[in-house]
Every structure is written in C-alpha cells, then in structure tokens.
Amino acid sequence: MAAYNLRPIGHVESPLTDRAAAPRQPDEGAPDAWLVFEDRYAPALDGLTPGTDVLLLTWLDRADRDTLRVRPRGDTDRPLTGVFATRAPDRPNPIGLHTVRILAIAGTRVHVRNLEALDSTPILDVKPLLTPDR
Amino acid sequence: MAAYNLRPIGHVESPLTDRAAAPRQPDEGAPDAWLVFEDRYAPALDGLTPGTDVLLLTWLDRADRDTLRVRPRGDTDRPLTGVFATRAPDRPNPIGLHTVRILAIAGTRVHVRNLEALDSTPILDVKPLLTPDR
Numbered sequence: 233m234a235a236y237n238l239r240p241i242g243h244v245e246s247p248l249t250d251r252a253a254a255p256r257q258p259d260e261g262a263p264d265a266w267l268v269f270e271d272r273y274a275p276a277l278d279g280l281t282p283g284t285d286v287l288l289l290t291w292l293d294r295a296d297r298d299t300l301r302v303r304p305r306g307d308t309d310r311p312l313t314g315v316f317a318t319r320a321p322d323r324p325n326p327i328g329l330h331t332v333r334i335l336a337i338a339g340t341r342v343h344v345r346n347l348e349a350l351d352s353t354p355i356l357d358v359k360p361l362l363t364p365d366r
Numbered sequence: 367m368a369a370y371n372l373r374p375i376g377h378v379e380s381p382l383t384d385r386a387a388a389p390r391q392p393d394e395g396a397p398d399a400w401l402v403f404e405d406r407y408a409p410a411l412d413g414l415t416p417g418t419d420v421l422l423l424t425w426l427d428r429a430d431r432d433t434l435r436v437r438p439r440g441d442t443d444r445p446l447t448g449v450f451a452t453r454a455p456d457r458p459n460p461i462g463l464h465t466v467r468i469l470a471i472a473g474t475r476v477h478v479r480n481l482e483a484l485d486s487t488p489i490l491d492v493k494p495l496l497t498p499d500r
Contacts, residue, residue, distance in 0.1 A: 236425065236488075238370040239458050273458065276434040279451030286450075289461055291370065300410040316420075316492035317413030324373050324407065325490045327423055327461065354370075356459045358450035 238291060240354035241276075242269035242340070248350045251294055255348045256305060256319075258330065262348040267355055269340040280358070282337055288330040289357040290349050295326030327356065372425060374488035375410075376403035376474070382484050385428055389482045390439060390453075392464065396482040401489055403474040414492070416471055422464040423491040424483050429460030461490065 246265035248254050255262045267288065269277060280286065299322035301312040315323040332344035380399035382388050389395045401422065403411060414420065433456035435446040449457040466478035 236372040276448040278448035314412035
C-alpha cells in the first residue's frame, strides 16, 4: 500500500506547542510561523511569491484518528456531529487545511502570517488559491 | 511510520475514467459523481446536508509523486514552475482538493455536482467550507 504513504515535505516552526492552548482558527490569535521545507523540495517552491495567499496542507499528527463524531468546538451544549461536517482536528485522515499569507521566502524557509498549526507539524503540500488558469 | 499512513474512507464513482480527457477544473465540464463511503464511517457523515457546499479531499492515485516542476496546464509556452505554485496533480503528496455541492445523500452514498476526480479515486476527508463557528 505504498501509494497511501504520505511523504512529509517539511515542518512548521511556531511558538505554538500546546494543542489545548492553540487557537481553533487563524483569526483567533494565531501567530506568524515558518514553513521549513526539506532541501530536496526547493525546485517545487519556484513561483511562490511574498505577499500572496496560499493553501497549506499539514498532517495534524497529534489528532485522534478514531473519532467519528464530536461536539463542535468542544461545546457540550452542541449536539454530536459527524467529523466530516466539522473542522475538528480529530478525524480519520487529519489533514489540516490553512490559508496563509506569505510574508517572506529565504531559500527553503517560508515565513507566513497567522498559522494555527502547532510547532513541528509535518507539511504535506502547498497549493495556490484556486484561480481558473492555474 | 504508521502516523503517515492514509486510510481511504471511500471512493469516487464517476463516468470519468481517462486522466488525459478529464477536465482540469470543475467549471470545465466536470460531471456529477457519487461519493461512496465505507459503512464504518456513516457516523462521521452526520450533519452533512443536501444543498450545501463542502470541501472534498481525495488521493490522486494516478499522479507522479516525483515531479517537482511543471509547465502549468501542460502549456509548453509557459515556464517551468514549482508544483507548489500550481494545482498540477503531479506532486509529492497528490491530495486533491475539490469544492462540491451536495445534491443528495442516500445512506453512505453522497451525490455531488461537478467533480473532476476520476472514477475509483480514493476519498480522504470531507470538511465544511470554513466558517468562524465550526
């Protein structure tokens, strides 16, 4: 089943280390962070531009993959909801999806604004925001 | 490295079978399709609603994972560009990201509009479009 193995291409460097204290969304106080890519992926970064927004895909390595229903935002007043109808990190394939503004690029290090991912989170992919001609 | 193994949660049923003939974007003639989830994930679907748009994450199992630079849309007039600055399917972790409208839900089968993924493509995740309260 090699086809279903992920290859982390880098990791997040962030002051966030505690899942319980981390913001749930980037507009809730997420700090700036560095995306540190492995050197071998430098060619794949060609064309990324400071000042633009990109989609960042991460692997939420501290998630519980056996959770199928949650109370959104941990609110006990809300009904149990299927994880596919929520953004909860606990889910069968805990892929984090983040829209981040690129602030600066230094070799294979990319500085981004307002990222709610924890320090050392593996990076899976970067994609442009969807535009018809890409 | 079990933490980096994906667990496909279902697959796409679509009339699209040929990558070369498939539309590159959903607004380029992508057909309606069925998302067929494994029965064990039925609880995780609770809360999905016909008429709403969701993000669908797939594993583009026919992609070349060693490609790091491409000419966008295969256009030989365009310069080689890093895959992280394009939506090309060929990339180290070929995760497909699709916004689809849910047309109907029948048990663990979900009918969606305009999906450019090929028949039998593995499904990884479904997420709501980001709203502040999810």
